Amino acid sequence: MDAKDDKAAQTNDFTREVSTSAAVARHASSGSWRRLRAITRKEFIQLARDRRTVALMVGMPLVLLIIFGYGIRLSVNGISAELVGRNSPTVRAALQAQNHFKVLVTVANSESAARRDLLDGRTSVAVIIAASGLPTSVLVDGSNAFIAQNALDYLRSLTSASGVKPVNVDVLYNPALRSADFMVPSEVGMIMLWVGTVATAIGVVREREQGTLEQLMMTPIRKLELMVGKILPYSALTLVIAVMITVLGLLLFQVPLRGSPFELLLFAIPYLVSALSIGLLVSTVAQNQRQAMQTTTFVLLPQILLSGALFPLSAIPWGIRWVSQLLPLTYFTPITRNIFLKGLGFTQLWPQVAVLCAMAVVFTILAALFFKTRLD
Amino acid sequence: MSDKVEIEARELVKSFAGIRALDHVDIAVPRGELCGVVGADGAGKTTLLRCIAGLYRADGGSVLPGRKGRNEVGFSPQGFHMYPDLTVNENIEFFGSVYGLDKKTLSERSDELLHFADLTEHRNRLAGNLSGGMQQKLTLACSVLHRPPILLLDEPTTGVDPISRREFWRLIEVLHTAGTTIMLASAYFDEVERCQHVVFLHEGRVLADGTVDHLTPGGMDLETAFRNRMSEDAILPGKVGFTR
Numbered sequence: 001m002d003a004k005d006d007k008a009a010q011t012n013d014f015t016r017e018v019s020t021s022a023a024v025a026r027h028a029s030s031g032s033w034r035r036l037r038a039i040t041r042k043e044f045i046q047l048a049r050d051r052r053t054v055a056l057m058v059g060m061p062l063v064l065l066i067i068f069g070y071g072i073r074l075s076v077n078g079i080s081a082e083l084v085g086r087n088s089p090t091v092r093a094a095l096q097a098q099n100h101f102k103v104l105v106t107v108a109n110s111e112s113a114a115r116r117d118l119l120d121g122r123t124s125v126a127v128i129i130a131a132s133g134l135p136t137s138v139l140v141d142g143s144n145a146f147i148a149q150n151a152l153d154y155l156r157s158l159t160s161a162s163g164v165k166p167v168n169v170d171v172l173y174n175p176a177l178r179s180a181d182f183m184v185p186s187e188v189g190m191i192m193l194w195v196g197t198v199a200t201a202i203g204v205v206r207e208r209e210q211g212t213l214e215q216l217m218m219t220p221i222r223k224l225e226l227m228v229g230k231i232l233p234y235s236a237l238t239l240v241i242a243v244m245i246t247v248l249g250l251l252l253f254q255v256p257l258r259g260s261p262f263e264l265l266l267f268a269i270p271y272l273v274s275a276l277s278i279g280l281l282v283s284t285v286a287q288n289q290r291q292a293m294q295t296t297t298f299v300l301l302p303q304i305l306l307s308g309a310l311f312p313l314s315a316i317p318w319g320i321r322w323v324s325q326l327l328p329l330t331y332f333t334p335i336t337r338n339i340f341l342k343g344l345g346f347t348q349l350w351p352q353v354a355v356l357c358a359m360a361v362v363f364t365i366l367a368a369l370f371f372k373t374r375l376d
Numbered sequence: 377m378s379d380k381v382e383i384e385a386r387e388l389v390k391s392f393a394g395i396r397a398l399d400h401v402d403i404a405v406p407r408g409e410l411c412g413v414v415g416a417d418g419a420g421k422t423t424l425l426r427c428i429a430g431l432y433r434a435d436g437g438s439v440l441p442g443r444k445g446r447n448e449v450g451f452s453p454q455g456f457h458m459y460p461d462l463t464v465n466e467n468i469e470f471f472g473s474v475y476g477l478d479k480k481t482l483s484e485r486s487d488e489l490l491h492f493a494d495l496t497e498h499r500n501r502l503a504g505n506l507s508g509g510m511q512q513k514l515t516l517a518c519s520v521l522h523r524p525p526i527l528l529l530d531e532p533t534t535g536v537d538p539i540s541r542r543e544f545w546r547l548i549e550v551l552h553t554a555g556t557t558i559m560l561a562s563a564y565f566d567e568v569e570r571c572q573h574v575v576f577l578h579e580g581r582v583l584a585d586g587t588v589d590h591l592t593p594g595g596m597d598l599e600t601a602f603r604n605r606m607s608e609d610a611i612l613p614g615k616v617g618f619t620r
Contacts, residue, residue, distance in 0.1 A: 039474065045466060210460070219471065375431045376431075
């Protein structure tokens with residue numbers, strides 16, 4: 001058969017199955033699952049071939065781990081302090097005179113009650129007052145190294161300035177006040193946010209830039225399938241990186257993980273969904289990858305600065321502290337810190353988990369509303 | 377060829393930021409017809425095809441098949457819009473799966489289309505490394521995987537060498553013979569001359585439409601006919617820039 005005949009045969013092959021609306025409808029109705037699997041598989045293949053992006057996604061967290069692992073010291077004011085045993089006007093006046101402490105009105109009845117308050121985060125410092133009215137010892141919550149370090153410095157200067165005999169100070173949860181113990185748990189949240197948001201935003205915007213989104217819009221793929229299919233590989237990547245950071249934090253910096261790793265992973269899911277949905281939202285306003293990076297930075301920077309991950313929430317002025325309440329990282333940071341250092345679980349952390357679940361729902365709905373399946 | 381209209385624009389209006397890209401466009405393409413839309417850059421060809429495909433929402437008027445009929449449409453946009461970091465095979469597999477083809481059908485169609493488009497020996501090459509002509513053929517192959525009865529092609533041969541253009545047209549003719557209704561936008565008059573039905577589009581308006589014979593009386597070539605229509609259009613009262 002010569003080439004001409006061969007092409008004629010192809011024509012016959014092609015024309016054998018003449019297009020009909022019924023045939024198309026049959027194909028179109030065959031399964032959301034197949035479409036979801038197709039787009040997820042495609043994303044994984046593309047991710048595996050995009051070595052530069054993968055190197056950036058994995059390399060950047062490692063660099064941040066090293067940088068943040070050695071911590072940053074900052075002066076903190078407004079540290080909550082609790083008087084234990086009795087309300088000593090002398091000690092209270094001395095603490096208040098410094099302006100660094102916010103002395104709580106509540107006076108714990110016993111040291112165990114004070115320890116509970118420290119565990120629950122109601123206070124950062126508990127000063128135990130003897131019957132004589134003088135302090136005998138001080139308990140400091142070491143799970144926030146910035147606050148604890150500053151509290152210790154202030155307490156030392158307080159005792160020397162007021163002539164009060166130095167008291168025995170017992171730092172709990174992070175006795176050595178190691179920056180790594182404070183920073184690594186926070187970093188898990190920061191890295192997840194960064195990787196999840198950037199990867200998702202770039203992934204969708206790249207489709208738009210390549211014009212492949214236009215092609216996808218012409219297929220039977222539904223909005224939700226496209227959204228889920230796009231974010232599933234990035235969810236996996238983000239979780240792998242979060243586990244990697246946790247393991248490296250444990251091995252490299254000997255950060256303790258006193259709570260349940262399973263709960264940590266479980267509570268990370270609503271947080272991850274929020275981060276990925278923010279990435280999708282960014283992709284709806286960015287027209288190209290450069291704009292996506294700029295918008296992501298604009299969105300992520302306030303989260304890093306105002307969430308309490310780096311600086312204590314108490315150090316943020318009231319005027320802008322309300323912004324902190326809108327950020328997922330504000331709720332995930334106490335989860336990681338308390339699971340790592342205090343060994344807390346769902347019983348104590350459910351309010352933060354509940355807020356993250358609500359945020360995941362809201363951000364997903366917003367992303368679905370703004371994610372367009374048309375070009376205009 | 378049936379008289380049933382498969383592609384239609386009725387009083388179609390579309391504007392972007394106050395600039396009218398399509399101005400009361402009326403076109404009707406019966407089933408099985410090969411229709412060519414010709415016009416200069418900025419005439420509104422891409423906007424017209426995107427409105428018909430439902431990728432743009434019309435500001436006024438109506439279209440067929442539109443968004444609801446997208447499962448019946450194969451769309452090949454201007455330029456290369458496949459995944460450059462996937463191989464030819466992977467692109468075909470992806471679009472086939474998204475169109476809901478089962479594994480066996482997909483494998484058969486993939487072999488058939490790759491052979492049909494002379495891409496069999498390139499099936500494991502990254503799509504980004506193919507020549508312009510091969511990329512266009514891959515785009516066409518992916519857009520007809522689900523055997524759509526309607527095919528919209530937006531300047532499919534722009535930037536493609538003459539040999540690849542000829543190859544590409546062979547594929548279009550095969551699809552047309554198979555009964556597919558095709559609307560093709562092009563800036564090349566020699567291409568649209570091959571179509572049964574030609575639409576002259578200029579500044580978002582239809583200057584004329586009909587068969588080539590109808591549009592080119594007295595043996596006039598298509599480009600001259602188009603220019604004559606443009607001149608007539610320019611002296612219509614009320615047109616911007618009109619001077620009598």
